[in-house]
Amino acid sequence: MNVDLLIRTYYSELSRDLLIYIITIAVAAFITWSVWYRVRIKNRHGWLAGALVLTIVGGALITAAYSYRVGIPAKLNADLVAAQTNLDLARQTVIYRYGSEPAVAHFRMLAIIWAVISSIALAAMLTYRRPVVLGICSAVLFLCAASFVLDLTAFMRDLVYAAQWMEMKP
Numbered sequence: 498m499n500v501d502l503l504i505r506t507y508y509s510e511l512s513r514d515l516l517i518y519i520i521t522i523a524v525a526a527f528i529t530w531s532v533w534y535r536v537r538i539k540n541r542h543g544w545l546a547g548a549l550v551l552t553i554v555g556g557a558l559i560t561a562a563y564s565y566r567v568g569i570p571a572k573l574n575a576d577l578v579a580a581q582t583n584l585d586l587a588r589q590t591v592i593y594r595y596g597s598e599p600a601v602a603h604f605r606m607l608a609i610i611w612a613v614i615s616s617i618a619l620a621a622m623l624t625y626r627r628p629v630v631l632g633i634c635s636a637v638l639f640l641c642a643a644s645f646v647l648d649l650t651a652f653m654r655d656l657v658y659a660a661q662w663m664e665m666k667p
Contacts, residue, residue: 500580500584500587500665501577501580503658503661503662503665504573504576504577504580505573505577507654507658508569508572508573508576510654511569511651511654512566512569514647514650514651514654515562515563515565515566515647516566518558518562518643518644518647519559519562519563519566521643522551522555522558522559522640522643523555523559525551525555525639525643526548526551526552526555526556529544529547529548529551529636530548530552532544533545533547533548540628540631540632541628542628542629542632543627543628543629543630543631543632543635544632545629545632546628546629546630546632546633546636547632547633547635547636548632548636550632550633550636550637550640551636551639551640554636554637554640555636555640558640558644562647576591588662588663588665591658591659591662592659592662592663594659595655595656595658595659595662596656596659597656597659600652600655600656600659603652604648604649604652607644607645607648608645608648611641611644611645611648614637614641615637615638615641615642618633618634618637618638618641619634619638621633621634622634622635
């Protein structure tokens with residue numbers, strides 16, 4: 498496989514996944530606000546609380562994903578230059594950066610964070626059965642699930658990317 502194509506494919510898939518994540522959270526916030534805006538709706542306070550959480554916390558997650566997405570062209574160019582300068586050194590760097598050793602530990606840490614936050618949200622939902630708490634916790638659970646799916650796809654993509662570099666002949 499061509500090195501340029503491998504690097505470009507990896508970063509285009511990463512950019513696409515970040516864009517899907519950003520759009521998903523924005524659409525969920527928009528739907529929640531539009532449901533809350535309806536005059537005759539049950540648990541209006543819960544929908545408002547959920548919409549606020551999706552807007553504030555989701556906005557922070559969108560900002561982080563967008564800033565990472567904006568930095569992708571610089572990383573792409575740096576990897577392309579490194580591959581053209583010294584292919585073997587670039588290969589070792591990519592395998593070290595995206596290989597299973599650091600990737601598993603990083604993904605484990607993120608999975609624990611999302612599991613703890615979702616457990617707290619579920620416990621709060623079951624303990625305090627108020628519409629506001631249900632709205633906030635539902636929004637938090639949605640954000641945790643979306644972030645976990647993004648992290649899982651990134652983890653799998655990183656492992657495949659590192660494996661493709663391992664198979665490449667120097």
